[in-house]
Amino acid sequence: MAARILDGxxxxxxxxxELASRIQAVTARLGRPPGLGVVLVGDDPASEIYVRNKLKAxxxxxxxxxxxxxxxxxxxxxxLRIVEAxxxxxxxxxxxxxxxxxxxxxxxAEQAVFDRIDPAKDVDGFHPANVGRLVQNRALLTPGTxxxxxxxxxxxxxxxxGSRAVVIGRSEIVGKPTALLLLHRDATVTICHSxxxxxxxxxxxxxxxxxxxxxxxxVGPEFVxxxxxxxxxxxxxxxxxxxAKALFAGMPDRLRGFEMRGSAVMGDxxxxxxxxxxxxxxxxxxxxxxxxAMLLANTVKAAMAAIERQSVRW
Ligand code: NAP
Numbered sequence: 525m526a527a528r529i530l531d532g533x534x535x536x537x538x539x540x541x542e543l544a545s546r547i548q549a550v551t552a553r554l555g556r557p558p559g560l561g562v563v564l565v566g567d568d569p570a571s572e573i574y575v576r577n578k579l580k581a582x583x584x585x586x587x588x589x590x591x592x593x594x595x596x597x598x599x600x601x602x603x604l605r606i607v608e609a610x611x612x613x614x615x616x617x618x619x620x621x622x623x624x625x626x627x628x629x630x631x632x633a634e635q636a637v638f639d640r641i642d643p644a645k646d647v648d649g650f651h652p653a654n655v656g657r658l659v660q661n662r663a664l665l666t667p668g669t670x671x672x673x674x675x676x677x678x679x680x681x682x683x684x685x686g687s688r689a690v691v692i693g694r695s696e697i698v699g700k701p702t703a704l705l706l707l708h709r710d711a712t713v714t715i716c717h718s719x720x721x722x723x724x725x726x727x728x729x730x731x732x733x734x735x736x737x738x739x740x741x742x743v744g745p746e747f748v749x750x751x752x753x754x755x756x757x758x759x760x761x762x763x764x765x766x767x768a769k770a771l772f773a774g775m776p777d778r779l780r781g782f783e784m785r786g787s788a789v790m791g792d793x794x795x796x797x798x799x800x801x802x803x804x805x806x807x808x809x810x811x812x813x814x815x816x817a818m819l820l821a822n823t824v825k826a827a828m829a830a831i832e833r834q835s836v837r838w
Contacts, residue, residue: 527754527798530680530805532672536813539675540585543817543824547586550827558827560589560618560647560819561610565603566596566626570761575622581816587823590616596626600633604640611642617827618647620819623697644829647822650697658701661708664829665822670702672814673734673755674709682732682753682803685710690727692716692743692792693736698757702734723747733801740771740790745800754804757811758792 551557560582564575575591582589592606603625610619619641625634638646643653649667657663677684689711693699699715707713716726727733727747735743736757748754762768768788772779782788791807798804805811 527801528680528803529798530676530753530755530803530810532676532805532810533813535676535679536672536817538679539814539817540581540820543585543820546824546828550824550831551586553831554827556615557586557588558618558823559613559616560587560620560823561592561613561616562589563592563594563603563606563610563619563621565594565598565622565629568624568626571622571624578620578816578819581820582823585820587820588615596628598626598629600629600636603629603633603637607637607640611640611645617645617830618819618823619645620648644833645826647819647826648697649701649822655696655701658704661704664825666705667697667701668815668818668822669698669736669757669811670705671818671821672811673702673757674705675818676755676805676811676814677732677753680753680803684732687711687731688714688729689732689734690714690716690730691734691736692720692723692727693734693738693757695736698736702736702757706732706734735792737792739792741792741794743793743797745794745796748797748800750800751802752800754793754797754801755811756791756793756805756807758790759807759812760790760792761787762790763787 547558562575564571579589579591594602610616621637623634638650641651643651646654646665649665654663654665658666689706691699691703694715694717703713703715714726716723724747728749730749730752732753734755738758738760740760740762768782789808
């Protein structure tokens with residue numbers, strides 16, 4: 525039987541509609557809309573698209589979003605100065621620095637920049653203070669993609685408590701926080717990575733399998749427990765024709781689509797997993813839209829928390 529497709533785009537629309545009244549309330553209370561400062565350094569094409577989508581979503585939702593751009597030649601000091609200015613700004617409740625930063629900024633630059641963001645405005649949830657709170661299950665601002673994964677599961681009626689969940693990937697931005705959020709929801713969680721032996725034997729036990737690897741169609745049906753739920757976080761744009769030909773062997777329609785567009789956006793999970801799983805997310809249209817919805821939700825949360833802090837002070 526074919527797996528149920530979990531429509532992340534529809535769920536994200538619902539969440540954004542639910543946010544509307546809170547955005548109105550914040551706007552009325554502050555006399556200005558919730559504000560998000562977005563920092564983009566360099567000209568990475570994928571980052572350009574991500575930032576454009578985030579700005580568009582914010583504007584559509586009544587969240588003020590301001591882009592601060594710096595060239596790829598910018599120094600770390602210049603980036604930190606922009607972050608400091610947004611930290612001090614009365615107009616911005618949230619700050620997002622688009623990752624990855626240009627390599628020219630040097631090793632450790634990304635961490636240095638994330639560390640400088642005021643934790644109360646850290647809508648990506650990457651500041652060590654917010655990571656610590658996440659570990660202790662008392663975070664207000666949790667990373668967007670992992671939080672989106674939980675929303676997607678909840679709103680699709682997938683039971684998390686008591687399930688066995690396996691997360692492939694241990695990055696700071698997706699794998700680890702997703703595993704922690706699942707743990708806090710009473711799943712029994714295993715984290716896998718590139719050194720995990722016999723991966724399929726581990727993932728084959730998962731009621732919920734989250735793939736956050738970044739390798740197109742890496743997860744095949746042999747990884748999947750029958751009837752389970754698969755969340756495909758992976759997004760890779762394939763542009764190499766030879767690679768595409770190998771991936772799409774025996775799939776003439778997909779290959780034609782690739783040839784027409786010159787690229788294909790691919791998840792980590794092979795579509796044939798749908799013959800084994802009970803439910804799975806598509807790519808695109810699965811986790812991606814939730815990531816943006818959660819960014820908006822975090823901006824609103826940060827604004828509401830700031831209002832609360834002010835009223836306590838008054
Ligand atoms: P990352 O930092 O590169 O981490 C990838 C993880 O996959 C690492 O932990 C790595 O293990 C593991 N891995 C690599 N090869 C493996 C293998 N053969 N077997 C098992 N594990 C393997 O990537 P990321 O930032 O977490 O992102 C993961 C994917 O999610 C990417 O495709 C990214 O574009 C996508 N993403 C999507 C969204 C969205 O909104 N949809 C948001 C963020 C990221 P090691 O630690 O051992 O190297």
